[in-house]
Amino acid sequence: MNFFCRLLGHTWVHKSDDPKIAWNTTKSMDELAMTASGVPRFYEECARCGAQRDLPVRVRPGSATPAAPGGDEPAPAGG
Ligand SMILES: [Zn+2]
Numbered sequence: 001m002n003f004f005c006r007l008l009g010h011t012w013v014h015k016s017d018d019p020k021i022a023w024n025t026t027k028s029m030d031e032l033a034m035t036a037s038g039v040p041r042f043y044e045e046c047a048r049c050g051a052q053r054d055l056p057v058r059v060r061p062g063s064a065t066p067a068a069p070g071g072d073e074p075a076p077a078g079g
Pocket residue numbers: 002005009010011046047048049050051
């Protein structure tokens with residue numbers, strides 16, 4: 001780890017890897033169709049030492065999965 005990273009902490013910069021994109025003609029041969037292979041990866045990289053870390057997965061509000069039927073709810077803590 002870089003000395004400054006140890007001292008100040010990493011300086012994270014948002015980065016992304018573009019998927020490989022291939023351009024092919026359509027069957028009618030009059031236009032190009034884009035074919036992307038792979039999924040773009042979004043991550044953060046330290047500007048100083050180059051350490052990488054994946055971004056935490058964001059959970060959109062309102063998209064929470066409903067409780068599974070028959071699932072046992074954990075008992076509330078306390079006493
Ligand atoms: Zn760093």
